[in-house]
Amino acid sequence: MSTTVDGSRTLPVRVELARQWRRRRTQVTLGLFALLPVILWIAFSVGDDPTPGAAATSLTDLAQASGVNFAVFALFSSASFLFVVVVALFFGDTVASEASWSSLRYLLAIPVPRVRLLRQKAIVAALLSLATLVVLPVVAVLLGTLVYGAGDYLSPTGESLPYGTALVRILLAVAYLAIHLLWVAGVATLLSVVTDAPLGAVGGAVLVSILSQILDTVDALGSIRNLLPTHEVFAFADLLTLDVDGSDLANGVLSALVWCIAFGATAVWYFRRKDITS
Amino acid sequence: MAGGRPGGGGGGSSGGAAALLGRLATDLPGQAARFSTDPLAARTVIAGSPQVRVTVASVPGRPAGEPVLFAKVYDVAAGGVESGGAAPGNRTLLGNAVSPLRLPAPGPTPTEVTVSLPAVVATLAAGHRLEVVLSTTDQAYAAAVPPAVYRVGLAGSPGTASLAVPTVPGDVRSGTSVPIAPLVAAGVLLLGVLVAWLVARILAVRRRRRDLEPGGALALEEGLADTPLVVRGLSKTFTRGFRGASGLVAVDDVSFTVERGQVLGLLGPNGAGKTTTLRMLLGLIAPTAGELRLFGRRVVAGAPVLGRVGAFVEGAGFLPHLTGRDNLELYWAATGRPRGEAHLEEALEIAGLGDAVDRAVRTYSQGMRQRLAIAQAMLGLPDLLVLDEPTNGLDPPQIHAMREVLVSYARTGGRTVLVSSHLLAEVEQTCDHVVVMHRGRVVATGEVAELVAGGQVAVTVAERRDEAVSVLRGRNGVRDVEPDPADTDVVLVDLGGVDRAEVVRTLVEAGFSVRGVGPRRRLEDAFLALIGEEGSS
Known part of the structure; x- marks a missing residue:
């Protein structure tokens, strides 16, 4: 005599993590991000030194100044696209990949309540995204410190931060990026429940991000651009100065939360009513 | 000492200032004099025009004229040139501007100028x-054509020279500022989400409690607690696109009951609405009208009673990167039920995959996936097993084995099996009850034994079929005899208690050659006739 299923115990995070962790996609993504600092280091070693005495210095010129500079450079180069792709990948894949494998109907027939399914999958996607987001700066700091030393962080505006302070600021910058990317998570989750094609969900979320960045370059839009989800993507740069001006950061956090809640709530609403025909 | 030589080239000067110029790209070596202040003790806001007193003199024996000089001031970051650090000192030209000035021709004695x-x-x-630079050339201005050399220095005795800077007083309250408004808004937003979630939760619990009360939507219907499945007036119309006006009617007013211990076949051609019905049974699709009750409980998305159902609907669904065994184990782990209840080994035995069970599912053939999916449906030995076209893609021995598995599954412990199929033979051989569907409607229900010929046989004779019909009609005890409209050699005989051997003997004694006697498939005929009618209309 089998029993009815207690919905609140279905699909534990540990089980969903095991299902996702063993996918090559997950391992390759994490591996690539651990490898990225090494690739950057090789590129710097092969290339010419920056022109000495150039009138303006950029982050790229300063990347070899110290381990923390190297990590900041790695963060800046990944923030606007690479991280977006990763978050879109992990969240866009949640429901759509199950639908494409036909396994979604069997999960729902267990039965895993729909909102719970979405929640558990979002938690696991968030964990994997966060792991990717953290692995890059960690490897970059370790490798950078090893090859460029534990010197002060030098900013292009001429300020410098002690190594320890810079580490804390980098940690805060990663935390800001994690919050900022919530909007991508929201869009990707919504697309994931709307379409049954994982590529459509992942690609769609990336497209939305690119579109937002393009709109952000149109000056004619004026202050409307402040509402774009990608507007404050580089606000974390404000954390890497002596005196932190938090206004952009705070606006970025608010904007990310608004978009995430809007898209996420729509996703839940839609998924609860959806006829599963995959 | 600063040398002015139009057209660039090496300056003929030497001295303290020039030695520092080598690293500067914007101020050409030998054409600029550079003076630097001590590091600023505190943060300073400059507002206005900084002033400095300098001396200009001609150099004896060198050409001189009316000197044209370009004065500018730079902000030089800490860790700059003097520190010799790894990073180049960052210089910002304040205001991005230069002051050009023309002086009267100086003599060998230094002339002081502000x-x-x-x-x-x-x-x-x-x-x-701060760094003050006086240069003899500038990209934006045409300089004097004849070559000239001047000596530029700071006025006053060494160490006392100063740069006068108009500043704005003020104190920095805090270098780090965090605006309150957006953060408060973010906090309010999060709080709002929390409150909305709590309210939704409370409402859901209340509604659930109300629904579970007798008479509520999800209440147990007492009389049906032991009936695996009751379907009442079930309909589903899919809206097409956004207009939704002309929907596709997939299931139309379907009602039937599956009793405990039955192996019930849901028979119908492709597109009859069988799969849609099964999807509604699993709460995957919401019915447009009507309801399904599993063990007396109404089916809604995620209804807990679905835990008593094991299902295989429209093909297997596995994670391709995992092995067959891992797929089943993780599937069971996802139910949150104790591992011991899974009966995993029994299920794997039914799948019969052998060593392949430890290979990734993506390497499986269609039949292997199919068997693994049926094994998955049987995990936990559910009270109601629902299988959609279970023998598709299996070879004949496997079909036979599957049939045995299904029949014995229903026989033990009062479990029930619901099988859908578009193959009549399969339903006939596997099921004891049947529901025939066509175009979304139920066209026949009943026991297979009733519907399949019990008393009717088809007799095939070599020739003279019509004579055989009249001979048999004249025989006592036979209820009904008629020629088969579909086959010119076949006589359909309703035995009505007469042994079929008697029928054969009668024909043989009358001189007919009897080629065969077999059961007359009434169900198949009814089935085909129905589909034929609909198809031709």
Whole structure:
């Protein structure tokens, strides 16, 4: 005599993590991000030194100044696209990949309540995204410190931060990026429940991000651009100065939360009513 | 000493200032004199035109004229040139401007001049230096054509020279600022989400409690607690696109009951609405009208009673990167039920995959996936097993084995099996009850034994079929005899208690050659006739 299923115990995070962790996609993504600092280091070693005495210095010129500079450079180069792709990948894949494998109907027939399914999958996607987001700066700091030393962080505006302070600021910058990317998570989750094609969900979320960045370059839009989800993507740069001006950061956090809640709530609403025909 | 030589090239000067110029790209070596202040003790805001007193003199034996000089002031970051650090000192030209000035021709004795530098507003961080540069050339201006050499220095005795800078007083309350408004808004937003979630939760619990009360939507219907499945007036119309006006009617007013211990076949051609019905049974699709009750409980998305159902609907669904065994184990783990209840080994035995069970599912053939999916449906030995086209893609021995598995599954412990199929033979051989569907409607229900010929046989004779019909009609005890409209050699006989051997003997004694006697498939005929009618209309 089998029993009815207690919905609140279905699909534990540990089980969903095991299902996702063993996918090559997950391992390759994490591996690539651990490898990225090494690739950057090789590129710097092969290339010419920056022109000495150039009138303006950029982050790229300063990347070899110290381990923390190297990590900041790695963060800046990944923030606007690479991280977006990763978050879109992990969240866009949640429901759509199950639908494409036909396994979604069997999960729902267990039965895993729909909102719970979405929640558990979002938690696991968030964990994997966060792991990717953290692995890059960690490897970059370790490798950078090893090859460029534990010197002060030098900013292009001429300020410098002690190594320890810079580490804390980098940690805060990663935390800001994690919050900022919530909007991508929201869009990707919504697309994931709307379409049954994982590529459509992942690609769609990336497209939305690119579109937002393009709109952000149109000056004619004026202050409307402040509402774009990608507007404050580089606000974390404000954390890497002596005196932190938090206004952009705070606006970025608010904007990310608004978009995430809007898209996420729509996703839940839609998924609860959806006829599963995959 | 600063040398002016139009057209660039090496300056003929030497001295303290020139030695520092080598690293500067913007101020050409030998054509500029550079003076630097001590690091600023505190953060300073410049507002206005900094001024400095300098001396200009001609150099004996060198050409001189009316000197044209370009004065500018830089903000030099800490860790700059003097520190010799790894990073180049970062210089910012304040105001991005230069002050050009023309002086009367100087003699060999230094002439003191007050130089007003470009008026700027700039904030200088503590530790930065200001650097004044007087150059003889500038990209934006045409300089004097004849070559000339001048000596430029600071006025006053060494160490006392100063740069006068108009500053704006003020104190920095805090270098780090965090605006309150957006953060408060973010907090309110999060709080709002939390409250909305709590309210939704409370409402859901209340509604659930109300629904579970007798008479509520999800209440147990007492009389049906032991009936695996009751379907009542079930309909589903899919809306097409956004207009939704002309929907596709997939299931139309379907009602039937599955009793405990039955193996019930849901028979119908492709597109009859069988799969849609099964999807509604699993709560995957919401019915447009009507309801399904599993063990007396109404089916809604995620209804807990679905835990008593094991299902295989429209093909297997596995994670391709995992092995067959891992797929089943993780599937069971996802139910949150104790591992011991899974009966995993029994299920794997039914799948019969052998060593392949430890290979990734993506390497499986269609049949292997199919068997693994049926094994998955049987995990936990559910009270109601629902299988959609279970023998598709299996070879004959496997079909036979599957049939045995299904029949014995229903026989033990009062479990029930619901099988859908578009193959009549399969339903006939596997099921004891049947529901025939066509175009979304139920067209026949009943026991297979009733519907399949019990008393009717088809007799095939070599020739003279019509004579055989009249001979048999004349025989006592036979209920009904008629020629088969579909086959010119076949006589359909309703035995009505007469042994079929008697029928054969009668025909043989009358001189007919009897080629065969077999059961007459009434169900198949009914089935085909129904589909034929609909198809031709």
